[in-house]
Amino acid sequence: MFPFLAKHIKYFLFKKRRNTFLKLLYSRVYKIGIPLLLLIDINAFFWYFDFENFKSIKFFINLFLLSWLFYEVIKYFIYTAISIKVTQKKRVRRELFHLIINLAKVFIALIVFVSVLSFYGVNITAIITSLGIGGVIIGLAAKDTLSNFFDSIRLISSDAIHVGDWIETRDFEGFVTEIGLTYTQIRTFDNSLIVIPNTKLANDWVRNWSRRLIGRRIKFWVKIKYTLDIDEVNRVINEIRQMLISHPMIVTDRKIETIKNKLHKNNLFILEDKYGVRKTLLVYLDEFDEYSMNILVYAFSITIDWEGWLKVKQDVLLKVLEIIKNSKLELAYPTSVIFHDERKNLWKE
Template sequence: MNSLFWLVAALLLAVAPAQGQLLPESKKEEAPAAPEWPEDSLGRRTPRGTVSGFIQAVANENYTRAAHYLKLDRTLKRKRGGPELAQALQRLLDVQGNIYPYSRLSEAPEGLVEDNLGPNLEKVGTATLNGETFDLILEKTEGPKGAPLWLFSSQTVQRIPLGFEPQESELLVDSLLPVALQENKWGGVPIGHWLIILLLAVLTYAFAWFVTSSLLYLIRMIWPKAGEEPTEGIIKAFALPIRLYLAVWIFVAASQQIGISIIVRQRFSEVTIIVGLAALLLLLWQLIDAVSRFSERRLTRRGNMAGVSAVLFFKRGIKIAFFAFGFIVLLDSLGFDVTAGIAALGIGGIALALGAQKTVENFVGSVTLIADQPVRVGDFCKVGDIVGTVEQIGMRSTRLRTLNRTIVTIPNGEFSSLKIENFAHRDQFLFNPTFGLRFETTPEQIRYLLVELRSILYAHPKVDPEPARIRFTKIGADSLNLEVFAYIHAADFSGFLEVQEDILLRMMDIIEASGTGFAFPSQTLYLARDKGLSEEKGKQSEEKVRQWRESGEIPIPNFDYEQIQKLRNTIQYPPEGSSVKDNEAPV
């Protein structure tokens, strides 16, 4: 008893420290709450806010405010004035600098973490001075209460020459403008800059159109296949997107070279992003159209209308997906928060998928039918327990015309999962009758029939001789059974019935000539008027079997190869007297 007490006590002591250690660990796992900083009046909490605020300040010619976006240590403040440095940075950006579009700048307080510049640095553009290009870097500093403030780094500010004045060759736009368009300003920029950049957009597109049209003409001259499908459709699909990309690239480069103000260029930077995105989506859109048109024509020539329906469905689905993707990216480029929208689309997509399970199942089934092609329009088949001819394979269901001339519609999801037996592609037809002979038939008569009936199979031109056979298979309750197994060559079921009819008639003649006959059902009563069996014919067949036996030529259990070759095609088919000529017989 004492030992049990001490064991329980030891367990309690072991558990108690463990519980004491779990509580602090659970506190450590709690995620720290995100700090809430007061809004910065200058919008410097994020890299995008800093760049946007600086551009807005210089547009308003408020260089004192613009200086607050520069990181100025005591040395810089003492040697250089903040407003003068802000104005010099604007002049440098006007003629020899470039800032990324706002959509490429981070809107998070921590900036872009994966840009390989460190946690407190952010690249926002480039500038060129004395032939040397350097990066424009923002640096994250701590403001009041540890709040982040993004400023142009001191290294970037030190590269700015105080009192910088562009050269005359860099002020091409100002040299072209009259005094009135230079003195009158809109948005902090001479009106002439706005007019020139609009004119530049038109000229660059016209130049890009000339270049791409000339290139297309040369391609058609050099490459003959350029005028054939699908090559022609693919080349046309690339024409307009390449023209837009070329126009945007020339526009951006030319606007910087002729000295368009950074304020104007930054306003148009989002437009260039949107045009580039539109060119990419347009390229994909036109490629889908070109490929789908080519596929539709090929499938139409083959008569595969179900495939055409699938192509059209896929084309519409992909286009809707591209449109949704482009719309989301466009909203993101314009500064809208699309996270909630994407989440809503995801939830809506799940709800739509759950509500359209049967529709999706039928669509997948139709894709399976088109890809695997177990049946085609016009095929005679058996699907489950339904027998009929396929009349239509749609995107949702398949229609069969039954033997009763009714229409059965089967959803493709169910159709693709059923057992399908297609009769339309048979290369041969099975001929497998069983002849039940009377019990009075003698063994010699059976031997005679085995030989003669088998001879018909080997001699008939429409019967495949390889698996052809006839065997005495069973002594039944009311008959002696001979089973025939052979394959008949025929183009269709109607041709098979013709050949089968001919063979059955010939075999009936052989059975009658043997002196026996077909068995009656056991329930049939024999009447006195029954003539019975022909003794004369029975003796004739027995005599012939005797002769075969004496000469050692009885072909049982099998014919030898030479006998089969002698018998091949010795039967006239169609039979003599038939109105069907030889060349009209079914193949």
């Protein structure tokens, strides 16, 4: 019966549709249908043949199938919510859905445990009330686990980090791969996996490099040889500044105006700080060094990913070199000057 129904449901409802959302729903409905139809078939089988001596077997089969069915129903609603957010082009917080699924697993396990005890006639209320000192000992032993669990909820509710974020703390740096009930997994840049208790992560400072909408900093100094040609120095500085303003991948006021208008809701916060938008652009003669005059170049690239940022930075550096090449200025480098005394030897013979 099950293959027949599954085949016709698939054919009439979803097979002819190319919508990705409906295909996902079909896959989840199909997984719900497996334990549901098995539950119906097995209970019909036991009812028809009237197996009175197999009550315990029937109980455990029903308990397993009901737990399976409940778990698949929860996953159905979770994946439906994810699909709706994806179709609406909204950000999906995967760690929140993982937390709900993990909590559902724990809840189902507790229900199964209590159901088994009740089936064998164990008084659950009496067990709970008789724990006494034993319950206190168990509570103290599970103190760290409970602390990690509540800190995981605090991490997710504070919206400080998401799965996929590049974070840095006092002891490690990498990408968040999972925020679990009691721990968080970090994939470091050398491709090792670090498992950190949520209590440690929640009570330490965290620098989240991924929480930037626009703007990754480019900062360097152009070292030029000392010169008294002030007009030429000013001309080079202005040319570098204009090059950055006209660069398609460098953030300026005009380029982010559309984004600011889109994000503007009220004046209760600074948009640049809330969403991570940086537009500072500075080109100035900064200092006199031992062997050079240093021009500070400070700007932000539109892209925030590492490779894209490196490409923009390389292009800016090459353009700066081209500007220096076409000017009267020269790049400076450490030099040593040796003075040779050519006077005759005055030593007495």
